[in-house]
Amino acid sequence: MAILVDKESKVLVQGITGSAGKFHTKRMLEYGTQIVGGTSPGKGGQEIEGLPVFDTVDECIDNTEADTLVIFLPAPFVKEAAIEAIYAGIKFVVVIPEHIPIFDMMEIRQEAKKYGATVLGGNTAGIITPGEVNLGIMPDIAFSPGRVGTVSRSGSLTYYVADTLTRSEYGETTCVGLGGDPVLGSTFDEILMMFEKDKQTKAVVMVGEIGGVYEERATSVIKKMKTPVIV
């Protein structure tokens, strides 16, 4: 068990033809992530890493049954891309780029809520369910399958915490990067509730950061949780 992503997740990469998209697609594939295709408007029909490239998310879903999406696009294009995916029925969207305009992220969040989708980021290193899926830009060496969930806003602190959990042989269920932008697609309290429902997760490490209100809002959820949370 894990939260948000596992080996069944069928992943679509938006911006697969860009240099970051290409590089990380290869890495994610090597990890065993089930990537089924990518999009790049105007470049439909091409292939990247042996994967089909489509013009639109709709086409990609029709052909591949993708249900999860990771975005490698410049910030000004993220709003359109994310909302396209949400309307097309994608239930989980990971926004890697940083500096997404605040209004854009608020709109993305609003549409996600309407359609029952979850968004991570912007400016997130991604999410990893060790041994199954690596979605985003996290290096895989720090992670190993295990019992502890992590949630943090910082990519580098996620690696550090996972590295410590791996070395001490607790291992991780899923490691979630919320992202470093001022307005985020998901918040600590929401991710903590997902961990609470996951039977395999025996404890959660949450790493807060200066600035913002999301840490404070997590406290009421932590009080209600049965799963211990280390903050």
Next chain:
Amino acid sequence: MRLFEFEAKKLFAEKKIPITEGILAASPEDVTAAVRELGGTAVLKVQILSGGRGKAGGIKKAESPDEAFTLAEELFAGTVKGYPVERVLVDPLLDIKKEYYLGVTIDRANYKLVFIASPSGGVDIEEIARISPEKIFKESFDIDEKIFGFQAYAIGKKLGFTGDLLKSAVPIIRGLYNVFKSYDCKLAEINPLIETTDGKLWAADARISVDDDALFRHPELAEMGIEKRHEEGEMTEREQQAREWGIPYLDLDGNIGMFPGGAGFGIMGNDFIEYYGGKPANFMDSGGGPSPERLAKMLILLDENPDVKAIFGARFGGISRCDDFAKGVIQFLREHGLSKPMVCRMTGNVWQEGVRLFEEAKKEDPEIFEKIEIHGIETPIEEISKRAVELAKEAE
């Protein structure tokens, strides 16, 4: 990005919010001439990127052109809240009956836009919240919502407006909301909104902060002369240099130069150094995937700082690959050299290749890399931190 009052007022005027027609002046002589033009009396307001100017002595009432000259001389000679005074807005004096507060901001926790209004304007909103929280009214909007006339009427009524005054408040309330939406603002504020004795409303001050990340879609701001800028007050020369180079950087008072990866890991690196008895000389954030040029600039900031005795490098390759990082650093060392010892750890994406590149370079140019210690994942970050503290102690 914060706007000056005179810039914010241009945006207000675009949305038909009544503003006083002030005159911008850059010298005591200009101020005096402006006061004459306004009929001999005026308010002089320093144009700085900070609120609370009144309390800090940045707003003065001039009863005559002569008095204005003396006041302006003092204002231009000094600083207000640490900012040098380069411009003064000379505004007509108003016959004030009452002052109100209007503001729009983002409620990040609830993902809403929130309109804030109070009949107790003239002091900042935190102050109103402290002394009379019952006099603050809030109305939340979804990001894609417009403000309708009836909603503006409701806000106006809460402020106590009736009759003609209520009618004239409505376009101001809608205008402020529209300014906020049109320019991707983080804050748009009229404080005070002044009701004059002749029954008119004026936006006497204007505060706007725009989302830097959305500037790309507002070329009209640059066309109006509103250029991208930084907001901080006093910065050290190095901080200014870093700012010009686009590197988030802060000087601290220690002797270990911090050459980290991202911000979170950077802060933790600083914590580690402190924990092992050292003192960081700075905080820095490389940003994602720094180019060789950027890495060079980061190292120059540290190398040219005489307080730095040793450099702590830690890279966890995420979007930034360790081989690119190694290539950038090696190129810098070959071209520029490093006058200080450095201990550096690389883990994450392609770290083995990064370490290999360094070892190869070390063989080729042993002198250049003599004081550079490179580690991979096998050395925990704690050891690197201890080593940096040792190196700094040895160098002192």
